[in-house]
Amino acid sequence: MKVIVLQENLARGLSIVSRAVSPRSTLPVLSNILIASDEGRLRLSATNLELGITCWIPARIEQEGSTTVPSRTLSDLINTLPADQVQLILDTQTQSLHVQGGTSNNDIKCIDAQEFPPLPVPDMDGAVQVNVADFKEMIQQVTFAASTDEARPVLMGVLVTVEKDQITMAAADGFRLAVRKATLSNAMPSPISAIIPARALNELARVAGDGEESIYMVMPKGRGQVLFRVKDVEVVSQLIDGTFPDYHQIIPRNYKSRTLVSTNAMLKACKQAEIFAREGSNVARLDIKPAQSDMQPSEVEISATSEETGRNETIVEATVDGGGMLIAFNVKFLREALEAVKTPNVAMETSGPNAPGVIRPVGNDDYIQVIMPMHLG
Amino acid sequence: MRKMPRTILHLDLDAFFCSVEETRNPDLRGKPFAVGGKPDERGVVASCSYAARQFGVRSAMPMSRAVRLVPHLIIVPSRHRLYGEVSEQVMERLRNLTPLVEQISIDEAFLDLSDLRDKDPRQIALDLQAGIRDELGLPCSVGIASNKLMAKIATEVGKKGAKKGAPPFGLTLVPAGQEAAFLAPLPANMLWGVGPKTEAKLAELGLHTIGDIAAWPEADLVRRFGENGRELAAHARGQDERPIVTEHETKSISQETTFTRDVSDDKTLERTLRELAAEVGRSLRRNDLAGKTVKIKIRWPDFTTLTRQTTLPQPTDNDEEIVKTALKLLHTVRKPRQAVRLIGVGVSGLGAPVRQLGLWDGGSEKSRKLQEVVDQLQEKYGKGVIHRGES
Numbered sequence: 001m002k003v004i005v006l007q008e009n010l011a012r013g014l015s016i017v018s019r020a021v022s023p024r025s026t027l028p029v030l031s032n033i034l035i036a037s038d039e040g041r042l043r044l045s046a047t048n049l050e051l052g053i054t055c056w057i058p059a060r061i062e063q064e065g066s067t068t069v070p071s072r073t074l075s076d077l078i079n080t081l082p083a084d085q086v087q088l089i090l091d092t093q094t095q096s097l098h099v100q101g102g103t104s105n106n107d108i109k110c111i112d113a114q115e116f117p118p119l120p121v122p123d124m125d126g127a128v129q130v131n132v133a134d135f136k137e138m139i140q141q142v143t144f145a146a147s148t149d150e151a152r153p154v155l156m157g158v159l160v161t162v163e164k165d166q167i168t169m170a171a172a173d174g175f176r177l178a179v180r181k182a183t184l185s186n187a188m189p190s191p192i193s194a195i196i197p198a199r200a201l202n203e204l205a206r207v208a209g210d211g212e213e214s215i216y217m218v219m220p221k222g223r224g225q226v227l228f229r230v231k232d233v234e235v236v237s238q239l240i241d242g243t244f245p246d247y248h249q250i251i252p253r254n255y256k257s258r259t260l261v262s263t264n265a266m267l268k269a270c271k272q273a274e275i276f277a278r279e280g281s282n283v284a285r286l287d288i289k290p291a292q293s294d295m296q297p298s299e300v301e302i303s304a305t306s307e308e309t310g311r312n313e314t315i316v317e318a319t320v321d322g323g324g325m326l327i328a329f330n331v332k333f334l335r336e337a338l339e340a341v342k343t344p345n346v347a348m349e350t351s352g353p354n355a356p357g358v359i360r361p362v363g364n365d366d367y368i369q370v371i372m373p374m375h376l377g
Numbered sequence: 378m379r380k381m382p383r384t385i386l387h388l389d390l391d392a393f394f395c396s397v398e399e400t401r402n403p404d405l406r407g408k409p410f411a412v413g414g415k416p417d418e419r420g421v422v423a424s425c426s427y428a429a430r431q432f433g434v435r436s437a438m439p440m441s442r443a444v445r446l447v448p449h450l451i452i453v454p455s456r457h458r459l460y461g462e463v464s465e466q467v468m469e470r471l472r473n474l475t476p477l478v479e480q481i482s483i484d485e486a487f488l489d490l491s492d493l494r495d496k497d498p499r500q501i502a503l504d505l506q507a508g509i510r511d512e513l514g515l516p517c518s519v520g521i522a523s524n525k526l527m528a529k530i531a532t533e534v535g536k537k538g539a540k541k542g543a544p545p546f547g548l549t550l551v552p553a554g555q556e557a558a559f560l561a562p563l564p565a566n567m568l569w570g571v572g573p574k575t576e577a578k579l580a581e582l583g584l585h586t587i588g589d590i591a592a593w594p595e596a597d598l599v600r601r602f603g604e605n606g607r608e609l610a611a612h613a614r615g616q617d618e619r620p621i622v623t624e625h626e627t628k629s630i631s632q633e634t635t636f637t638r639d640v641s642d643d644k645t646l647e648r649t650l651r652e653l654a655a656e657v658g659r660s661l662r663r664n665d666l667a668g669k670t671v672k673i674k675i676r677w678p679d680f681t682t683l684t685r686q687t688t689l690p691q692p693t694d695n696d697e698e699i700v701k702t703a704l705k706l707l708h709t710v711r712k713p714r715q716a717v718r719l720i721g722v723g724v725s726g727l728g729a730p731v732r733q734l735g736l737w738d739g740g741s742e743k744s745r746k747l748q749e750v751v752d753q754l755q756e757k758y759g760k761g762v763i764h765r766g767e768s
Contacts, residue, residue, distance in 0.1 A: 372734040
């Protein structure tokens with residue numbers, strides 16, 4: 001193999017795929033990145049067997065070939081080379097890759113590409129097509145609610161369902177739920193339902209760029225995998241086996257109290273409360289106070305107390321519809337929920353101190369979050 | 378500015394358990410007897426009378442050995458509840474003198490007398506000893522000095538100097554400024570933190586008395602013993618800045634039990650763990666606390682002791698959750714049918730019992746409600762009235 005690439009292209013490609021490298025794998029080849037000439041471009045691939053990322057970069061292929069290069073060594077080296085041409089020449093006999101950039105000459109010991117796990121060659125026919133910006137927003141609005149508890153693998157994933165022209169993502173960690181819907185430009189002939197690891201979606205959002213392109217998603221039958229393609233990047237992930245708990249039944253149908261606040265003001269109040277709450281059990285108390293008379297404002301008082309740090313109390317102007325209420329939440333959940341809301345105003349609905357709290361962006365019915373309160377003993 | 382020297386009093390009830398037994402049964406007076414478990418059930422001497430001490434009986438000695446030393450030794454089963462009550466009467470008396478009382482065990486306490494300037498500390502000590510002897514029938518020894526370390530050593534020195542076979546009623550005062558001189562002739566192992574290992578290392582350097590240590594370069598002690606070396610040097614010169622800590626914050630709630638005979642039966646062990654966990658849970662709920670960390674303690678028949686702990690996602694005060702976690706921990710360290718001498722359960726990381734409610738937690742809510750009902754019933758009708766079934 002003999003290939004000439006631009007340093008900046010190679011550096012960008014390596015930074016994209018290296019997130020799938022498993023640095024402490026028992027399989028040494030998984031610490032490596034596959035580089036291969038591929039129809040006039042250079043293909044870079046990494047996989048930890050659960051998540052695989054492939055990226056194609058422009059290259060001048062003078063001689064076809066492939067090998068796998070230790071990820072850290074190659075990335076660190078390329079990042080220090082001048083922004084100019086980089087020449088990669090593989091000695092097939094010794095599996096030694098000669099890397100030359102500027103006046104720097106390096107030989108890296110590689111592992112034969114034969115040992116690298118084969119990555120699926122996808123058939124993108126019948127792919128679900130979503131605009132990159134929309135898909136990224138969906139991901140960012142649900143993945144934070146997924147669990148990080150390995151004991152409940154199903155909840156470490158995001159339930160992605162497609163029905164006709166509706167795509168829905170739902171994630172829950174047992175204490176909170178985030179559900180985001182979107183409409184596809186084309187209706188799908190058959191429904192899809194799969195649990196995709198939240199981590200894979202986060203990586204996808206990271207590598208997808210900011211352009212106007214589309215993300216294509218396919219789930220080849222019987223493979224237990226999902227494949228995304230956006231521009232010159234492919235992300236493949238194992239699906240999570242299991243049944244996602246039924247979340248529809250836990251979204252309350254009604255409420256006793258509805259509080260409208262400025263998303264930003266409420267978010268700030270939560271951040272302030274969190275400074276104190278995080279020292280203790282993370283509790284923030286919300287005292288929802290309806291107006292005493294027509295002339296008086298209604299408000300929410302957010303407060304947090306820590307034995308060590310002290311206490312905090314912030315009043316946020318609100319429009320309260322229904323009765324007053326004292327309810328406590330894990331302030332981290334509340335803050336993350338508000339951070340995910342993109343509209344200027346947000347509604348919080350609840351039926352009691354031990355009943356689920358519902359968070360809706362005002363003027364957008366595609367997004368709903370449910371947070372369970374904390375019970376004060 | 379030079380700090381005003383403090384006046385710290387250390388009080389130690391002499392052969393406390395035995396002295397209490399003597400007040401209840403005057404026939405024991407002057408006789409060799411020991412409080413503790415039976416020799417055939419691997420009992421240990423919890424406390425022994427001064428008459429027994431003359432024969433070499435010591436506390437913490439296996440009772441079987443004590444009986445070999447003194448065949449006519451009278452063994453009195455311990456009555457911890459009684460000792461606790463009497464101890465509380467003594468502590469109450471101390472607290473009447475000053476609120477700055479730090480109880481360090483059932484029979485020992487420090488008092489900070491620094492603010493009682495107009496009274497002579499020696500007179501305070503004599504009054505205390507007389508009061509406790511006349512009204513509670515108990516002997517005690519007292520040490521007075523400018524800090525906790527010195528006061529405690531003063532008490533020990535006073536006890537050692539007493540005549541054999543009778544309660545020492547020691548009273549030793551170390552005037553401020555004379556700490557180092559007082560310590561100098563004492564053996565190194567009377568210092569806090571000097572166990573057999575450190576003692577041996579010190580002996581290698583030719584350091585046998587506390588005075589030897591005080592004269593040795595501090596830098597070398599630090600080099601050899603690390604931070605402990607610095608402390609050692611300060612202590613050897615009679616320096617100790619620790620204040621009186623009046624109340625111990627509850628940091629953990631735990632229960633343990635030593636089996637009269639080793640238990641290797643899984644069922645029995647699990648049942649014991651269950652009972653201990655229920656005790657811990659009850660105590661948490663009574664104190665309006667919940668904890669995040671569940672700990673077990675196990676002692677094997679060869680006395681090796683180990684603890685294992687795990688942190689829960691949420692604080693708990695629920696028996697069932699404590700049991701479940703404790704059993705999981707038990708299974709990580711114990712093979713089926715492996716014999717156990719002691720087992721204990723504890724919960725730490727305590728705080729107010731706030732609970733994050735779950736989206737799907739019908740089940741655990743039920744368990745919690747059930748717990749409340751069980752607690753109420755047990756409160757009213759006793760522990761035997763109801764308990765959780767085992768599945």
